[in-house]
Amino acid sequence: MRDGAGGGSRAMGGVRTLLVMVLIGCGEVTCLDWNPIPRKTVKHSELRGVQRFRAPGVWNYSVVSLAEGVGLLYVGAREALFALNMTDISREMYPAIRWPAPAQNKGECVQKGKNNQTECFNYVRFLQSYNRTHMYTCGTYAFQPKCSYIDVKRFTLDTAALEDGKGKCPYDPARGHTGLIVDKELYSATLHNFLGSEPVILRSLGQHYSMKTEFLPTWLNEPDFVGSALVRESSGSDIGDDDKIYFFFAERAEELDCDSELTVSRVARVCKGDVGGARTLQKKWTSFQKARLLCTLPERHVTFNTLRAMFTFSDRDWRNTAFFAIFHAQWGDVDVSAVCQYHISDLRRVFNGPFKEYKESAQKWVEYTGQVPSPRPGSCITRWHREHGYNSSLQLPDATLNFAKKHPLMHERAQARPLLLKRGVNFTRLAVTRVTALDQRLYSVLFIGTAEGWLYKALIVGSEVHVIEEVQLFEQPQPVESLTISHSKKLLYVGSRSEVLQIPLADCGRYVSLPDCLLSRDPYCAWDSEGRACVRTDQHHGSSALKQDVMLETFGRGRAKFTATPVPGPDRSRPRNVTVVVGSDLVLPCQLVSNVAQATWQFNDRELVLGGGTGTAGRFDAALRALVIGGAGPAQQGRYTCFSEERGVRFLSQTYQVAVVASAPVFMEARAPEPGAGLFWVLVVTLGSGCLLLLALALYLRRRLKLALGKGADMKPLESTLVYPISLPKEPPSLVHGKMASDSDDRFWETGNFYYSDGSLKIVPGHALSPPTAPPAPSPPTAIPGQPLHSPGRLSLGPLRGSGSNGYIRLNLSAAGEGGGGGGAEYASPFKEELRRTLQQRSILPDANPEESSV
Numbered sequence: 001m002r003d004g005a006g007g008g009s010r011a012m013g014g015v016r017t018l019l020v021m022v023l024i025g026c027g028e029v030t031c032l033d034w035n036p037i038p039r040k041t042v043k044h045s046e047l048r049g050v051q052r053f054r055a056p057g058v059w060n061y062s063v064v065s066l067a068e069g070v071g072l073l074y075v076g077a078r079e080a081l082f083a084l085n086m087t088d089i090s091r092e093m094y095p096a097i098r099w100p101a102p103a104q105n106k107g108e109c110v111q112k113g114k115n116n117q118t119e120c121f122n123y124v125r126f127l128q129s130y131n132r133t134h135m136y137t138c139g140t141y142a143f144q145p146k147c148s149y150i151d152v153k154r155f156t157l158d159t160a161a162l163e164d165g166k167g168k169c170p171y172d173p174a175r176g177h178t179g180l181i182v183d184k185e186l187y188s189a190t191l192h193n194f195l196g197s198e199p200v201i202l203r204s205l206g207q208h209y210s211m212k213t214e215f216l217p218t219w220l221n222e223p224d225f226v227g228s229a230l231v232r233e234s235s236g237s238d239i240g241d242d243d244k245i246y247f248f249f250a251e252r253a254e255e256l257d258c259d260s261e262l263t264v265s266r267v268a269r270v271c272k273g274d275v276g277g278a279r280t281l282q283k284k285w286t287s288f289q290k291a292r293l294l295c296t297l298p299e300r301h302v303t304f305n306t307l308r309a310m311f312t313f314s315d316r317d318w319r320n321t322a323f324f325a326i327f328h329a330q331w332g333d334v335d336v337s338a339v340c341q342y343h344i345s346d347l348r349r350v351f352n353g354p355f356k357e358y359k360e361s362a363q364k365w366v367e368y369t370g371q372v373p374s375p376r377p378g379s380c381i382t383r384w385h386r387e388h389g390y391n392s393s394l395q396l397p398d399a400t401l402n403f404a405k406k407h408p409l410m411h412e413r414a415q416a417r418p419l420l421l422k423r424g425v426n427f428t429r430l431a432v433t434r435v436t437a438l439d440q441r442l443y444s445v446l447f448i449g450t451a452e453g454w455l456y457k458a459l460i461v462g463s464e465v466h467v468i469e470e471v472q473l474f475e476q477p478q479p480v481e482s483l484t485i486s487h488s489k490k491l492l493y494v495g496s497r498s499e500v501l502q503i504p505l506a507d508c509g510r511y512v513s514l515p516d517c518l519l520s521r522d523p524y525c526a527w528d529s530e531g532r533a534c535v536r537t538d539q540h541h542g543s544s545a546l547k548q549d550v551m552l553e554t555f556g557r558g559r560a561k562f563t564a565t566p567v568p569g570p571d572r573s574r575p576r577n578v579t580v581v582v583g584s585d586l587v588l589p590c591q592l593v594s595n596v597a598q599a600t601w602q603f604n605d606r607e608l609v610l611g612g613g614t615g616t617a618g619r620f621d622a623a624l625r626a627l628v629i630g631g632a633g634p635a636q637q638g639r640y641t642c643f644s645e646e647r648g649v650r651f652l653s654q655t656y657q658v659a660v661v662a663s664a665p666v667f668m669e670a671r672a673p674e675p676g677a678g679l680f681w682v683l684v685v686t687l688g689s690g691c692l693l694l695l696a697l698a699l700y701l702r703r704r705l706k707l708a709l710g711k712g713a714d715m716k717p718l719e720s721t722l723v724y725p726i727s728l729p730k731e732p733p734s735l736v737h738g739k740m741a742s743d744s745d746d747r748f749w750e751t752g753n754f755y756y757s758d759g760s761l762k763i764v765p766g767h768a769l770s771p772p773t774a775p776p777a778p779s780p781p782t783a784i785p786g787q788p789l790h791s792p793g794r795l796s797l798g799p800l801r802g803s804g805s806n807g808y809i810r811l812n813l814s815a816a817g818e819g820g821g822g823g824g825a826e827y828a829s830p831f832k833e834e835l836r837r838t839l840q841q842r843s844i845l846p847d848a849n850p851e852e853s854s855v
Contacts, residue, residue: 034336035423038456038470039520039594040510047471048507053089054499055080055096060173062481063127064495065135068488070152075500076124076137083155086486089493089502094155099124101142109142112194119143123173126188128181136181136205138169143194145169167192167202167212176224180245181205182272187245189225199223201247201270201285211276214284218358219408223251223266229312230272231321231344240383243272246347248293248325250307255356255365255409265293265307265327267347267414271380271393278394280401286393289378291350291410295327295340295418304329304338304418313432313444319344324446326427327418337427338418339446346414351378355407367411373397377404419446420458420465426451431483431492433505437523438537438548445505445523447492449473449480455494455503459521461550468522473501490524490538508534512568515649516593518549555647567593567644567651575639575657582662586629590620590642590653597646599653601627604638632660 053075054061063076066086073089075082081097084090101109101122109120119142126138130149137157138147145165148158170177170190179188185206192198199220203211213219227248233241246269253264268290276283296303304327313322321344329336355368355377375385377400381392390396429449434442446465448456453474459466473480473494482495485505494501506524511517517527517534526546528535540546549555580586590599599620601608610620610627618629629636637660644651 034421036420036465036467037595038467039596040469041595042469042471042507042510044472044475047473047503048509049504051088051090051502052499053082053084053092053502055082060123060481060497061495061500062497063124064482064484064493064500065127065129066484066486066493067129067152068486073484073493073500074127074135075495076127076139078124079122079139081124081127081137081150081157084500086491087489089500097150097155097157099139099157099159101139101144105142105144108144112143114143119173121173122146125169125173125177126179128179130181130184136186138165138179140169140171140173141165143171145171167200168204176226176249178225178228178247180228180230182230182243182245187228187270189223189228189247189249201268201288203270208275209283211270211274211283211285213288214281214405216405217254218406219288219290220249221252221254223249224307225249226307227310227312229310229314229321229323231314232318235318240386242380242382244269244380245272246312246323248307248310248323250305254358263305265295265305265325266290267293267323267342269347269351273381274393276393277396277398277401280398281405286396286401286404287378287380288404288408289351289410290408291347292413293325293340293342294413294415295325295338296415297417298415304336304340308337308427309429311430311432313434322432323347324430324432326430326448328426335424335426337422337425339420339427339430339448340416340418342414342416346416350410350412350414354411356409356411357407365409368407373399373403375400377401377407419460420448420467422456425454427456428479429481429483431485433485433487435523437550438526438546439550441550443523443550447483447485447505449483449494451479452477453480453496455480455492457522459523459550461521466521468520471503473503474498490536506536508536510534513565513651514547515565515651516568518547518554519552519594519646519649521550521552523548523550552647555649565649565651567591567653575655577657577659579659579661580632582633582660583631586618586632586636586658587621587624587626588640588642588654588656588658589624589626591644592625592653593644593651594646597644597651599625599627600643600645600650602641602643605641608640632658634660636660 055077058077058080060078061075065074065076066072067074068086071086072093073084073086075084079098079100081099082092083094085093099122101120106116106120110116114120122139122141124137124139126136126147128136129152130136133152135150135152136147137150138145145168146162147165147168148162150157167190168179168186168188171194172191175191177188177190179186179190181187183206185208186204187201188204189201190199192200192202198215199213199222200215201213201220225247229246229248230243231246232243234243246267248265248267250263250265253262256262256264268288270285271287274285274287277286293307294303306328307325308328309326311324313324315321323342323344325340325342327338327340329338355372356365357368358364359366375388375390375396379385381390385391427448428451431447432444433447434444436442444460446456446458446460448458450456453472453476455471455473457468457471459468474496476498478497480494480496482493484493484495485491486493490505492503492505494503506522508517508522508525511520511525511534514527517525520534524536524538525534526537526540526548527533528540528545529547530545535546537546537548578586578588590601592599601610601618601620608618610618618627620626621628627640627642637658640656640658642653642655644653
């Protein structure tokens with residue numbers, strides 16, 4: 001809905017539409033996934049082969065123009081232009097062009113009420129090749145748009161001969177705009193004045209005089225332009241047709257009876273040879289027509305109305321031209337993005353169909369059923385026209401021109417079903433390429449940028465869309481503002497607010513096993529059986545040793561061929577030792593090979609059936625990505641093996657050897673004794689036992705002495721070891737040993753973080769106490785079982801069962817961490833004080849010393 005719509009109706013409409021969205025799923029005929037899961041997630045820190053460019057003090061790298069013939073990538077930013085090496089964009093091939101707006105222009109911009117921090121600059125909004133020697137560029141110039149030529153040989157801007165950019169470039173840097181240079185003529189669509197109240201589709205430069213649209217709401221009604229495209233329809237035409245320019249935009253609807261404030265998506269076209277009428281429509285388009293674009297599920301009555309971006313895929317034969325468009329809808333508080341595809345034949349059919357007209361008597365738009373003048377209004381000059389004496393639009397009769405002026409809207413609509421839908425994501429830009437896979441089939445690959453700075457890579461396979469991966473492009477979230485593909489170098493260029501990125505179209509080295517490479521379904525990647533690596537097909541000499549399965553024909557015939565394939569990473573076959581106390585929760589992490597894989601478990605080499613809740617069967621916690629068994633007992637000790645299973649392929653993830661022990665007043669470690677160390681440990685145990693006995697005797701004598709002195713006749717027995725259970729977080733911790741931990745499950749659960757060096761878990765037996773009556777404080781930072789608790793805020797004395805933790809944790813009160821735990825001197829003293837205060841609340845006698853308890 002537009003902002004002008006009523007808040008109540010907008011909210012109700014959003015609720016109704018959201019209910020429709022929830023009800024949509026698999027119908028009788030069509031099943032559409034409303035939230036496809038990317039198979040792989042690549043974080044910013046894991047990117048490889050990426051080049052970045054940013055200049056000090058320069059922002060808004062939103063315009064990117066590729067010149068593959070000379071190996072350059074031209075970039076337009078705020079008050080600057082750059083010429084970069086297209087193979088390595090970190091290298092500037094020429095000194096940058098600085099193009100700031102004059103101080104006088106900026107002062108006038110501020111006086112007119114614009115923001116001097118965001119709006120009153122010169123934002124480059126257009127940058128394209130004009131001929132072999134020059135480029136043409138336009139900028140907002142502090143709300144006074146200007147244009148000029150760039151000498152590409154020297155990369156210099158002719159600032160002495162600036163041209164008026166009115167109609168060529170927007171005043172406001174935030175408003176929609178599109179432009180295209182065709183045969184040295186500029187076709188632009190923007191807002192024509194300072195207030196943004198006069199939208200125009202303009203032709204300028206070149207041999208013809210300027211042409212533009214009529215300033216009528218029936219032609220353009222508050223449009224937001226997103227893209228334009230040239231289609232060479234004159235090539236091989238059997239009717240002698242003309243080339244056409246297509247414009248894509250969203251505008252306020254006039255023809256809808258339900259709500260005149262509704263935004264709809266449009267496609268408009270004009271003929272390249274149009275020169276206007278002789279009397280009617282002088283220097284105005286005689287061929288302007290527009291039609292509605294629909295991205296919809298008609299059987300579910302769901303339509304996406306707001307067009308956000310488009311991409312034109314051109315082929316050598318213009319009849320294969322396809323348009324990919326991004327649509328956006330906000331249903332309640334949920335953002336939903338969709339991608340739809342339109343074929344050039346669909347648009348031609350609509351523009352050759354019936355017209356719409358406004359009936360004053362009925363006060364609504366209906367299909368025009370009267371007689372259409374001849375020659376047909378809105379058509380280009382063809383062989384038929386020339387044979388009948390109409391050699392240009394200047395010779396068209398007034399009846400044809402008047403009809404064209406009053407009937408710019410077509411009755412039929414260009415309609416398509418969504419290829420891809422995504423909830424909670426705002427798509428901003430897309431680029432499309434086509435790849436011939438090893439099976440000699442042609443596949444379309446979509447690269448889609450989001451408002452949060454992520455890149456989705458998706459493969460179209462028939463009516464299905466497989467999301468290969470999602471990539472985090474920036475450390476700080478920011479919108480993707482432009483996407484450009486180099487087909488020769490197989491590189492993708494990304495423009496954003498802070499920088500320009502260059503990334504390869506595929507990173508096949510990310511897949512380190514045969515099934516993982518095949519399951520990626522990436523047409524750029526294949527498994528090299530000789531080199532035992534996943535490689536780029538375009539960088540591999542010969543294809544006899546390559547394996548690829550985009551259609552997944554290898555899978556589904558049984559999984560024996562790939563059973564027990566190891567998960568990429570360190571050796572997973574070596575069991576990890578885990579020891580837990582009877583009655584505590586057993587938590588066993590399992591790394592999944594992909595986001596779409598499922599965890600399956602074996603217990604003592606037999607399939608483990610997981611339940612939905614706690615119990616001996618256990619459950620798999622999706623947030624922790626771990627097996628959780630509540631109240632572990634002797635029956636739960638044994639060998640646990642986790643597999644990551646995807647499409648029948650089992651990847652061995654991890655093996656655990658679990659021991660369940662009773663509580664005992666000693667530290668225990670489940671480790672195999674080293675040969676020759678038996679005598680050493682006998683001596684250690686003997687000396688340790690003697691020390692414990694002496695300590696117990698000293699404590700007993702001290703207590704009897706106090707009783708004898710009358711200082712504690714009714715003293716309660718000294719309580720046993722104090723132990724503080726913890727609760728596992730709902731999500732993997734983000735802070736480990738004072739450093740940010742990777743979201744990768746492999747590194748988070750790696751030996752040394754969750755377990756001790758040999759994989760065992762230290763146990764401190766004892767009992768837990770009920771929490772104090774005071775209101776609970778916020779939980780301390782994420783605690784990792786088996787490691788000292790870092791910087792605690794309040795002591796957690798909650799019960800262990802149901803906490804999702806393996807037994808108890810060890811609390812370090814020393815000035816330095818034990819065993820690499822890293823307690824830290826800065827945390828020792830505050831923690832002791834907090835411990836004393838907590839124990840005092842438990843009504844311990846004044847002369848009782850909390851530090852005497854082993855924690």
